Amino acid sequence: MALSKKLILASGSPRRVELLAQAGIEPDKLMPMEIDETPAKSEHPRSLARRLSKEKAEAARAAIVSDPALKGHFILSADTVVSVGRRSIGKPERVDEASNALYLLSGRSHRVFTGVCVITPSGKLRQTIVETRVRFKRLSTVEIDSYLASGQWRGKAGGYAIQGFAGAFVVKLVGSYTNVVGLPLYETVGLLTGEGYDVHLNWLEAR
Numbered sequence: 001m002a003l004s005k006k007l008i009l010a011s012g013s014p015r016r017v018e019l020l021a022q023a024g025i026e027p028d029k030l031m032p033m034e035i036d037e038t039p040a041k042s043e044h045p046r047s048l049a050r051r052l053s054k055e056k057a058e059a060a061r062a063a064i065v066s067d068p069a070l071k072g073h074f075i076l077s078a079d080t081v082v083s084v085g086r087r088s089i090g091k092p093e094r095v096d097e098a099s100n101a102l103y104l105l106s107g108r109s110h111r112v113f114t115g116v117c118v119i120t121p122s123g124k125l126r127q128t129i130v131e132t133r134v135r136f137k138r139l140s141t142v143e144i145d146s147y148l149a150s151g152q153w154r155g156k157a158g159g160y161a162i163q164g165f166a167g168a169f170v171v172k173l174v175g176s177y178t179n180v181v182g183l184p185l186y187e188t189v190g191l192l193t194g195e196g197y198d199v200h201l202n203w204l205e206a207r
């Protein structure tokens with residue numbers, strides 16, 4: 001297996017770029033992929049995260065197929081879904097949707113699923129789905145209204161960002177924290193290195 005460290009991140013999420021940077025990984029190219037993120041009828045949140053992360057990676061592969069400069073790159077994508085029971089809560093577009101999501105999450109446990117997909121330079125597709133359980137405190141109307149006014153819910157699955165003010169809502173978290181922020185680092189780095197992406201070369205170069 002030839003070691004390489006050329007990487008396309010099929011994402012427009014600044015959180016994913018930051019998380020990768022934390023692990024010493026700087027993508028050579030960012031390719032945000034616009035796909036339809038509507039859940040299929042009775043699709044489980046875990047299956048949704050799996051399917052959407054795969055669709056983002058495959059869309060990036062299709063987009064670069066005729067570009068010789070991007071041959072030999074790994075493609076990495078992810079999709080994060082918040083769920084209460086079997087119900088998926090995606091990224092609210094309007095403030096009333098974000099408000100509904102926060103009232104739903106208040107005082108109870110929910111799950112965050114992130115699907116991670118890697119396509120290797122030789123075309124092999126590998127996936128993992130990571131689950132984190134998060135319990136929120138019971139949120140008062142004042143807390144919800146102030147949080148909505150902060151705007152930090154925008155573009156975030158479940159209408160909150162654990163890395164911001166909403167970190168103060170978390171009573172308990174079981175599993176990967178980085179998974180909630182949008183990219184589970186342990187599993188992502190494991191997936192990449194397992195397929196020959198040489199992450200440790202980046203660490204040596206950072207000396």
Ligand SMILES: Cc1cn([C@H]2C[C@H](O)[C@@H](COP(=O)(O)OP(=O)(O)OP(=O)(O)O)O2)c(=O)[nH]c1=O
Pocket residue numbers: 010011012013014015016032033037056078079080081082091112155156157158160161162163180181182
């Ligand atoms: C729950 C949670 C989600 N998020 C973010 C991570 C993701 O960016 C977003 C979930 O939406 P995604 O559809 O997974 O990702 P995205 O549209 O932002 O980016 P792309 O598809 O281009 O990769 O929610 C946080 O930043 N903090 C949190 O606590």
